Amino acid sequence: MTATARGGSEDGRWQSASERPDHPLAAIDGASLGGGLRLAVLLGPRSAVGSTYFRCMLDGPSGPTTAPVIFGLHNSGPFPGFNWVEVLDYSDAPPLAGGGVQPVSPEVERALFGRLASLVPTGGHLMAEYDSRARTSTARALAAGVPPVATPLGALLFDLGCGVAFRDWYISEGGREGPRKLQGFRAAHEEHARTRGLETIAALDAFLAARRPSGELWALTEPLARRVREELSGRYGG
Structure with missing residues (x-):
């Protein structure tokens, strides 16, 4: 446009x-x-x-x-x-x-x-770009392999109920598809939320065990990962 x-x-x-x-x-x-x-x-x-x-x-x-x-x-x-x-x-x-x-x-x-x-x-999704200046930290974290939910933008979508799962549109396809973006999903039903929640716990455990990326990005994303994991663990165990 x-x-x-x-x-x-x-x-x-x-x-x-x-x-x-x-x-x-x-x-x-x-x-x-x-x-x-x-x-x-x-x-x-x-x-x-x-x-x-x-x-x-x-x-x-x-x-x-x-x-x-x-x-x-x-x-x-x-x-x-x-x-x-x-x-x-x-x-x-x-x-x-x-x-x-x-x-x-x-x-x-x-x-x-x-x-x-x-x-x-229920079952819908919220997509948000991470190409803008305000989303630089999220873009860097995703490029470094941080799970979407442990990035600033992903954690925000999770907190708002649109982060039961994510799709990272990391290749900007221009024109029709627009900028790079995170697509955060709202759960279709409770079993969907539980299944995806346990999968997210496993992904965050692997991320936290690897302790990568290091430095500034780790300092930014590690607390987000631990907070989300604690919340999901409280809901579903694990």
Whole structure:
């Protein structure tokens, strides 16, 4: 999509989600994210496969942002796998109308992604890119062989209920497939959650035993791996 398609105010194809109350994204338009910030959701044109482009703007004490904190796609369908949200681009410092940028704290980021995750039903998935500057640590960790759930982005998706399993789209296929991304799945049912949870425990045990990668990446990912493992062990044993 071009910059205009990403939601320039001059593009009449974009409208506030509040003007389309029947759309799922309307449910999170205006949501509080903490820190005095509120979410403003704009709905755009449809993709070639019928998904809806959207952008998430922020508004708060410093005024509104002029570019999206999130640019993405939303899809709904009759089967679980047809219901998903994809974050095509994420900015942790979108520009403000009055100059400067709006920093996105970890707490606001969690609240923002939590709102998107709330739209993902049982058996659906949430995809999020890791090509942006804000996702550098996740990109480095995945390239070094860290399990997705032990990366900053993967651990976030896990915490939000969209990390029972992951698919790493590590080869950016451009145009049609978009940037490199993690696809985090919401469990289809409890047995699915248990089976995948035990598999994740085994993968994390192998990772922790290997103690690789070393250095800065280990310091970043080892605590995440231990936290997720402890939570899964509490649920399923192991």
